Amino acid sequence: MAPASTAPLATAAAPAPAAKPDPIPVERPVRRKRDNRPWLLLLLVVLVLGLGVGAATILWGPQQVASRLGIAEQRVPLGIAITREPDWRMIAGGSQLFAVSGRIWNPTDVEQAVPDIRAELKDGKGKTVYAWTITRPVARLGPGQQIGFDGAAVDVPDSSSNISVSFAGTDEKADR
Known part of the structure; x- marks a missing residue:
């Protein structure tokens, strides 16, 4: 038997580490702090x-x-009515005067604010042809009280055949 060689065994050379490629610079957007x-x-x-x-x-x-806020109908607890036939007459200067009279009453047990009155003249088809505001006769009306009002307008359209009165800002009406 031949003597074993005492020479060191050649070791397998480990492969040299591969060179890492240079990193590619990546542009990242700059994040700004939010303005809340x-x-x-x-x-x-x-x-x-x-x-x-x-x-x-x-x-x-x-x-x-x-x-x-205008999102609900404003209801006035007061009553309103025309009490006499409207009056048409000629006045000095040849103008025509239209006059209306009525009353307002408070059927409640508490004092109520009285709004201004809106008068509307309508034609035969119910279309408003002329309207005006009648100033309220008093600011407040006590429980169970009533008060009269008068309003007039000059040179209203001849096509007017009906009149209605209501409290300004509401849909409650009294017709004649």
Whole structure:
């Protein structure tokens, strides 16, 4: 038997590490810090409006707030009626005067504010051809009280055949 060689065994050379390629520079967008001030301002405005509507509802009641905002029909608890036939007459200067008289009453147990009166002249088809505002005779009307009113207009259209009166800002009407 031949003597074993005492020479060191050749070790397999490990492959040299591969050279890493240079990294490709990547441009990343610069992230800016968000400005939340407009959203915070909007939130603050909405919060203040909400608190204002809530406070008004507590103070005046939901029906009154809705009518003031124009989202509900404003109802006046007063009555209104024309009490005499409207009067047409010629006045000095050749103008025609149209006069209307009526009354307002308070059927409730509490004092009520009296709004101005809206008078409308209508043609035979019910179309409004002339309208004007009659100033309220008093600012407030006590429980069970009534008061008369008079209104007049000059040179109204000849096509007028009917008149209605209502409280300004409402749909309640009295026709003649």
